Structure formats: C-alpha cells, structure tokens
Amino acid sequence: MRKAKLIFVPIPGIGHLAPILEFAKWLFDRYDQFSLHHPIIVHNFSVFLGDTPSLDLFSKSSEKVFFFFSDFVESHKSHVRDAIINHVLPDSTSNSVPLVGLVLDFFCTAMIDVGKELCIPLYLFFTSTAAFLSLMLYLPSRHDQIGHEFEESDPESIIPGYAGPVPTRALPSFLFNKHVGYLSLLNYGRRFKEVEVLLNTLEELESHALKSLMEYSISTPPIYPLGPLIGKGQKILFHTHKAQNDEIMKWLDHQPPSSVVFLCFGSLGSFDEPQLIEIASGLERSGFRLLWSVRKDTGKRQSQSTKEIHQY
Incomplete structure (x- = not known):
C-alpha cells in the first residue's frame, strides 16, 4: 500500500504543541495509509525537523504573545518553504510517498502562503x-x-456560537488593543476561511457552538470536530492522579444532565489569591454546580506550576 505524507507545523508553546502532536500520534496509530514525517517546528529563530522544544513566553503579556507569534512566524515562511522543498517534496514527486496536506497551528496561518505556493492541501488544527x-x-x-x-x-x-449576547466587559482584553492583539486575531480570523479546520472539541460538549458555526455563513470553512485530544502524559505534567480522576468522574456521573459548569483557564490561566477569591465568590452566588481546574500561581514558569481540580 502506498503511504501518504502529512506535514505538521505547530508552534512551540506547550498548550499548542502537545495537542497537535497527540493528534499526529492518534492519526498515524489508526490509519496505516499515512507515513509519519517529523513535524516542522519554529524554534529559536531557526527551523528544525523533528524537534520538540518549548518557547519561554511567560514573561510577556497575553496581548504581546499574539504580536510576537504573528511577526515571528511571518519571518520564517521562507525557512519552512525551503525545508519542505528540500526534505519532503523529493519523495512526493517520485510518487513513492505523496504529500497530501499541511497541518498548521492557528498561530501559523502565515504558512498558508507556503502551502498555496507549493499546491499543498491546507488544514488548520485549532x-x-x-x-x-x-x-x-x-x-x-x-x-x-x-x-x-x-x-x-x-x-x-x-x-454566532454563543447562546446569548456577549457583554463587552467579558471579552478578552487584547480585543481592545488595535496595535497588538486585535489586529493579529483579525488577520487570523480572515485566513481561517482559506483552510479546512480540525477542531479539538466534540459535539456533545459544544453542540450549540458547532451547530451555529455550520449554519453561520457560506464563508465559514469546513469544520471537523475530532477531540478532545489529551496526551497520556498530562497526568504527570498537571499533577493529577488516577484516584482523583476517578472521584471526579464518579461525582460527574451523579449530577443531572447539563447542570455542571466546567472552568479551565488554559496554560497561562493562573490567578493570585484575591482573584481566586473573587471568582469563587461569583461562582458560589451563581448557584451552579461546577468543576474548576485551578492552577496555582507560583510566580514561576507554567511547567513548574501545579494544577488542582475541584468539584462543588
């Protein structure tokens, strides 16, 4: 059987790198018509094949992260193009290992230009x-x-995708900054419509949002929910344990359908004590059952932080 080759272009932040690599592993474990080609990863202002680095951005504000990645990835398009031409296309043009797609992280939408230039089908892993x-x-x-x-x-x-009107005060702060986060995300949103989207979620979790996306507009790109993809090593990274996981699942199984609010603020979502108290107070007043993934703010890098999960 002829193999087919996919190229993955992730960004080296742990919250993006881990899921896309887990997707690559999931894909190649289940479909033997694909051959594994080491991902191309932008790192330390160079391009490497098959490396798995991480980039220290935690000293930067969330607004500056978008600007940094936009500028950084844009400046490396020629390197990724050359890497594909020199290391991937020779096999593909020989008809032995056809190249069937370029899978991009959403921070890497500048690489859409590379895929179009080389006539490679384009996918976005969101x-x-x-x-x-x-x-x-x-x-x-x-x-x-x-x-x-x-x-x-x-x-x-x-x-579209939100069940009710969204208060302006609830929007992320970077959407109010024209010269940093807003323009970067605006450009990402425009470019998303040029690719097919592989979405790290599942219909049972976000049925309203997915239905709204499908019905929103003819300009919405094709969307394929395929998650959630969670690496087996996550329990080590986030200091969770089987006993705790079993307790959480048992508690969830005893709650009425659609009655639990899940809170998780991502890999940069740590808060100091006054902020945690304020959030907890609001949650308590809401009266909803909740499952809250709380990251302790240690003042160190995210990889050194700990994460606790609480249910109420």
Missing part, C-alpha cells in the same frame, strides 16, 4: 474551543462593518 473559533470568524465580519477594535462603551455583541 487547539481551542468551538466558541472561540466562532469569535475568531466573527471578527472579520464585524470589522468590515465597524472598522475598528472593540471599545468599552460598545453594546453587547451577538456572536
């Missing part, structure tokens, strides 16, 4: 939620009508 993808796809339409970033005085937004 590590976040369907709801956040809805927001990203909404930004270009909103900007075409309004022409500027969000402002604190803006009314609530009707965003």
Whole structure:
C-alpha cells in the first residue's frame, strides 16, 4: 500500500504543541495509509525537523504573545518553504510517498502562503474551543462593518456560537488593543476561511457552538470536530492522579444532565489569591454546580506550576 505524507507545523508553546502532536500520534496509530514525517517546528529563530522544544513566553503579556507569534512566524515562511522543498517534496514527486496536506497551528496561518505556493492541501488544527473559533470568524465580519477594535462603551455583541449576547466587559482584553492583539486575531480570523479546520472539541460538549458555526455563513470553512485530544502524559505534567480522576468522574456521573459548569483557564490561566477569591465568590452566588481546574500561581514558569481540580 502506498503511504501518504502529512506535514505538521505547530508552534512551540506547550498548550499548542502537545495537542497537535497527540493528534499526529492518534492519526498515524489508526490509519496505516499515512507515513509519519517529523513535524516542522519554529524554534529559536531557526527551523528544525523533528524537534520538540518549548518557547519561554511567560514573561510577556497575553496581548504581546499574539504580536510576537504573528511577526515571528511571518519571518520564517521562507525557512519552512525551503525545508519542505528540500526534505519532503523529493519523495512526493517520485510518487513513492505523496504529500497530501499541511497541518498548521492557528498561530501559523502565515504558512498558508507556503502551502498555496507549493499546491499543498491546507488544514488548520485549532487547539481551542468551538466558541472561540466562532469569535475568531466573527471578527472579520464585524470589522468590515465597524472598522475598528472593540471599545468599552460598545453594546453587547451577538456572536454566532454563543447562546446569548456577549457583554463587552467579558471579552478578552487584547480585543481592545488595535496595535497588538486585535489586529493579529483579525488577520487570523480572515485566513481561517482559506483552510479546512480540525477542531479539538466534540459535539456533545459544544453542540450549540458547532451547530451555529455550520449554519453561520457560506464563508465559514469546513469544520471537523475530532477531540478532545489529551496526551497520556498530562497526568504527570498537571499533577493529577488516577484516584482523583476517578472521584471526579464518579461525582460527574451523579449530577443531572447539563447542570455542571466546567472552568479551565488554559496554560497561562493562573490567578493570585484575591482573584481566586473573587471568582469563587461569583461562582458560589451563581448557584451552579461546577468543576474548576485551578492552577496555582507560583510566580514561576507554567511547567513548574501545579494544577488542582475541584468539584462543588
């Protein structure tokens, strides 16, 4: 049987690198028509084949991270193009190992230009939620009508994928900064429509958001929910244990359907004690059952932080 080759271009942040590599492993473990080709990873202002680095961005604000990655990846398109030409295309043109796709992290949308130049089918591996993808796809339409970033005085937004109007104060702070986060995410949202999206979620978890995405507009790209993809090594990284996991699942099984709110603020989502107290107070007043993944703020790198899970 002839093998087919996929190229993965992740960004070297643990919250993006781990899921896309887990997807690659899942794919190649289950479908023997694919051959494993080491991912191309942008790292330390060079391009490597098959490396698994991490990039220290935790001294930067979340707003600057978007700007940094946009500029960084854009400046490395020629390196990725050369790596594909020199290391991948020779096998593909010989008809022995056909190249069937370029799978990009959403921070790597600048590499869409490389795929188009080399006539490679393009896929986006989106590590976040369907709801956040809805927001990203909404930004270009909103900007075409309004022409500027969000402002604190803006009314609530009707965003496809969200069950109700979204208060302006609930939007991420980088959407209010024209010259850093907002313009970067606006550009990402435009480029998403040029690819097919592999979404790290599942229909049972985000049925409303996925249905809204499918019905939103003919300009919405093809979307394939295939998650959630969670590496087996995560229990070590986040200091969770089988007994704790079993306790959580047992508790969830005894709750009424659609009655639990799950909170997880991602790999950079640590809070100091006053913030945690304020969030906990609001959650308590809401009256909802909840499962909360809490990351302790140790003042160190994320990989040295600990993560605890609580159910109420």
